Amino acid sequence: MAQGFGFTVHATDGKARTGIIQTTRGEIRTPAFMPVGTAATVKAMLPESVRATGADILLGNTYHLMLRPTAERIARLGGLHRFMNWDRPILTDSGGFQVMSLASLRKLTEEGVRFSSHIDGSKHMLTPERSMEIQKLLGSDIVMCFDECPALPATEDEVAKSMRLSMRWAQRSRDAFGDRPGHALFGIMQGGVTRDLREESAEALKRIGFDGYAVGGLAVGEGQEAMFSVLDYAPGFLPEDRPRYLMGVGKPDDIVGAVERGIDMMDCVLPSRSGRTGQAWTRRGQINIKNARHQDDPRPLDEDCTCPACRNYSRAYLHHVNRAQEIIASMLLTWHNLHYYQELMQGLRDAIAAGRLSAFVADFHARRAEGDIDPL
Amino acid sequence: MAQGFGFTVHATDGKARTGIIQTTRGEIRTPAFMPVGTAATVKAMLPESVRATGADILLGNTYHLMLRPTAERIARLGGLHRFMNWDRPILTDSGGFQVMSLASLRKLTEEGVRFSSHIDGSKHMLTPERSMEIQKLLGSDIVMCFDECPALPATEDEVAKSMRLSMRWAQRSRDAFGDRPGHALFGIMQGGVTRDLREESAEALKRIGFDGYAVGGLAVGEGQEAMFSVLDYAPGFLPEDRPRYLMGVGKPDDIVGAVERGIDMMDCVLPSRSGRTGQAWTRRGQINIKNARHQDDPRPLDEDCTCPACRNYSRAYLHHVNRAQEIIASMLLTWHNLHYYQELMQGLRDAIAAGRLSAFVADFHARRAEGDIDPL
Numbered sequence: 103m104a105q106g107f108g109f110t111v112h113a114t115d116g117k118a119r120t121g122i123i124q125t126t127r128g129e130i131r132t133p134a135f136m137p138v139g140t141a142a143t144v145k146a147m148l149p150e151s152v153r154a155t156g157a158d159i160l161l162g163n164t165y166h167l168m169l170r171p172t173a174e175r176i177a178r179l180g181g182l183h184r185f186m187n188w189d190r191p192i193l194t195d196s197g198g199f200q201v202m203s204l205a206s207l208r209k210l211t212e213e214g215v216r217f218s219s220h221i222d223g224s225k226h227m228l229t230p231e232r233s234m235e236i237q238k239l240l241g242s243d244i245v246m247c248f249d250e251c252p253a254l255p256a257t258e259d260e261v262a263k264s265m266r267l268s269m270r271w272a273q274r275s276r277d278a279f280g281d282r283p284g285h286a287l288f289g290i291m292q293g294g295v296t297r298d299l300r301e302e303s304a305e306a307l308k309r310i311g312f313d314g315y316a317v318g319g320l321a322v323g324e325g326q327e328a329m330f331s332v333l334d335y336a337p338g339f340l341p342e343d344r345p346r347y348l349m350g351v352g353k354p355d356d357i358v359g360a361v362e363r364g365i366d367m368m369d370c371v372l373p374s375r376s377g378r379t380g381q382a383w384t385r386r387g388q389i390n391i392k393n394a395r396h397q398d399d400p401r402p403l404d405e406d407c408t409c410p411a412c413r414n415y416s417r418a419y420l421h422h423v424n425r426a427q428e429i430i431a432s433m434l435l436t437w438h439n440l441h442y443y444q445e446l447m448q449g450l451r452d453a454i455a456a457g458r459l460s461a462f463v464a465d466f467h468a469r470r471a472e473g474d475i476d477p478l
Numbered sequence: 479m480a481q482g483f484g485f486t487v488h489a490t491d492g493k494a495r496t497g498i499i500q501t502t503r504g505e506i507r508t509p510a511f512m513p514v515g516t517a518a519t520v521k522a523m524l525p526e527s528v529r530a531t532g533a534d535i536l537l538g539n540t541y542h543l544m545l546r547p548t549a550e551r552i553a554r555l556g557g558l559h560r561f562m563n564w565d566r567p568i569l570t571d572s573g574g575f576q577v578m579s580l581a582s583l584r585k586l587t588e589e590g591v592r593f594s595s596h597i598d599g600s601k602h603m604l605t606p607e608r609s610m611e612i613q614k615l616l617g618s619d620i621v622m623c624f625d626e627c628p629a630l631p632a633t634e635d636e637v638a639k640s641m642r643l644s645m646r647w648a649q650r651s652r653d654a655f656g657d658r659p660g661h662a663l664f665g666i667m668q669g670g671v672t673r674d675l676r677e678e679s680a681e682a683l684k685r686i687g688f689d690g691y692a693v694g695g696l697a698v699g700e701g702q703e704a705m706f707s708v709l710d711y712a713p714g715f716l717p718e719d720r721p722r723y724l725m726g727v728g729k730p731d732d733i734v735g736a737v738e739r740g741i742d743m744m745d746c747v748l749p750s751r752s753g754r755t756g757q758a759w760t761r762r763g764q765i766n767i768k769n770a771r772h773q774d775d776p777r778p779l780d781e782d783c784t785c786p787a788c789r790n791y792s793r794a795y796l797h798h799v800n801r802a803q804e805i806i807a808s809m810l811l812t813w814h815n816l817h818y819y820q821e822l823m824q825g826l827r828d829a830i831a832a833g834r835l836s837a838f839v840a841d842f843h844a845r846r847a848e849g850d851i852d853p854l
Contacts (some may be wrong), residue, residue, distance in 0.1 A: 142798065146805040148786070169775065171798040179776055179794050187790040341795040397547065400555055410524070414563040418555050422518065422547040429805055 105283035117364040134367040156444030173239035174460035181241030194242035230274035247275040261294035286313035304339030337364035377436030409441035481659035493740040496846030512745040524818030540573035549615035557617030569620035606650035623651040637670035662689035680715035713740035784816035
């Protein structure tokens with residue numbers, strides 16, 4: 103493992119694990135949920151508020167940052183941590199996924215991806231070597247290999263071809279990354295929903311050797327059932343003593359199911375994005391604050407939640423500021439959602455440590471099945 | 479004066495005064511700047527952050543709140559303080575100014591103003607009696623008389639006619655307000671830029687008797703010179719032992735000039751609105767953070783400022799998040815601007831108390847004349 107980086111599993115319960123990832127910028131309690139700070143900000147949140155929800159680590163997006171304000175500018179300004187006022191660990195993605203989903207005029211070759219910026223149409227090239235360079239300029243603590251995630255639907259042949267390209271890029275990423283004490287490099291398993299391809303990918307990555315391993319190419323529209331069926335076996339192909347990171351997941355029940363299947367880290371824009379569109383996640387499921395049933399409701403979103411939105415405001419207020427398109431609506435609902443997600447992670451960690459994960463999961467599903475509180 | 483409401487002048491310096499307004503919800507240090515919380519939120523700020531800038535009192539807008547979420551709904555939910563999570567004093571305007579500037583299909587009669595909502599076109603009527611009722615439902619600590627502010631340009635005859643209507647409405651407001659311990663009612667002087675009309679208005683208000691007196695009908699496009707020429711005499715027409723409130727003012731230099739002329743309270747959307755459009759106010763003048771000269775600048779907006787935006791972020795970061803239209807740009811710049819405004823008020827209060835207001839004002843202008851720091 104990279105110097106200054108470590109992973110210790112403290113307890114397991116079935117396939118689930120809880121432990122600590124050590125980095126030079128602090129510990130990450132696992133299973134961990136990483137809020138997404140795309141453009142050097144977790145939208146509608148101050149970083150100290152993100153920390154107050156319990157987040158140990160943020161995710162930054164290489165694709166967005168390379169385009170604006172550029173990685174070179176962030177490096178001149180002292181790196182991403184200083185730039186965005188977050189001194190704890192940051193994981194950056196490689197840009198591989200977002201260049202395929204956001205950029206235009208993409209041209210994929212063995213060398214990498216040539217594309218036009220979605221912001222101003224400017225031309226750029228991402229390769230494994232350039233992705234490593236950008237993530238180094240940003241000062242990322244956990245760097246992701248540059249990979250390709252094929253657009254769905256894809257045939258098994260297409261998925262296999264893409265996965266093998268990603269494995270060659272993984273080797274090039276490893277070579278370009280070099281030895282950077284205090285900085286970890288994670289490989290990304292691909293292979294779609296095909297068990298043999300997932301195993302082939304895992305073997306390729308293990309031969310190269312990484313500080314941690316991600317399960318990529320899921321949560322891209324295949325559905326929860328298909329995702330879980332892959333997670334039933336894929337984490338088992340990866341080394342037990344390294345963190346396993348499921349990229350881009352997910353809804354609360356996705357997270358619970360992934361943790362049950364041995365995943366240690368996740369990230370998703372969902373809690374923050376939902377907060378900006380009036381959606382709240384609670385123990386009792388999803389609430390659309392725009393709904394008129396909330397307009398006279400003096401109760402908080404969740405009576406048991408200790409976040410500022412629930413402690414200090416009624417559903418009626420949240421409904422009002424959402425309708426009035428006030429920024430505070432995004433601020434409060436994002437805070438609540440991130441708080442709920444972190445509380446869920448703490449619940450999962452505690453349950454695994456106590457060997458009562460199945461009871462926790464049963465309770466999680468039972469409360470959601472009850473649904474939201476009755477209207478007034 | 480209303481029971482539970484008081485005003486004590488602790489020191490004067492020339493015409494300027496510093497003191498305390500006592501309310502049942504806490505003290506207001508004067509001269510006071512009141513941030514505007516139009517729709518039950520100071521835009522892009524949590525109320526605890528507004529308080530942290532040093533604000534003792536907020537302003538709420540009757541016109542906006544009567545339309546959405548409605549005063550009746552806020553009353554059912556326990557009043558505006560509880561609704562918006564601000565337990566300190568709130569002053570509400572009467573709706574008179576904004577119904578003339580925002581609503582459509584207005585019809586002005588002796589009775590009041592009939593209009594259509596700018597939100598959904600629904601029909602409403604505002605009268606002195608209805609304005610008092612709404613402000614009571616909101617639970618406002620300082621209630622403003624319902625008045626009319628004539629659109630500019632207006633002839634002296636039109637201004638006189640409008641002022642006399644406002645004085646009849648002031649009497650009706652006083653009658654409708656009744657006796658409400660712990661709640662103060664302020665009259666509003668009108669009369670445009672005509673000294674005789676201002677004096678006539680002040681005499682009419684004093685005959686009725688109010689807990690405080692506002693100077694209305696300024697900061698409506700007449701320019702700073704004309705405003706100051708009215709402020710050279712108008713505050714002197716008002717009782718010395720009652721607070722004097724200049725409505726809708728202003729830029730930092732407007733505030734300084736108004737305080738020099740004996741004003742005790744002001745409000746303006748400028749610091750918060752500017753924050754949402756990339757404008758920052760500092761000791762050294764106005765800064766447009768959008769300007770490309772900031773994109774590589776590691777320095778804070780103002781090296782001497784202790785607000786979170788200046789303590790934790792570079793101009794380069796603020797430039798980036800403004801360009802990327804991130805919500806944090808509005809949050810940080812609004813915070814900075816409100817912080818600067820409150821710091822300016824504290825500086826004015828301290829200077830008046832120490833009898834060195836003219837030195838403070840000279841320094842204020844000198845620092846602004848220096849302009850912003852040199853580019854890198």
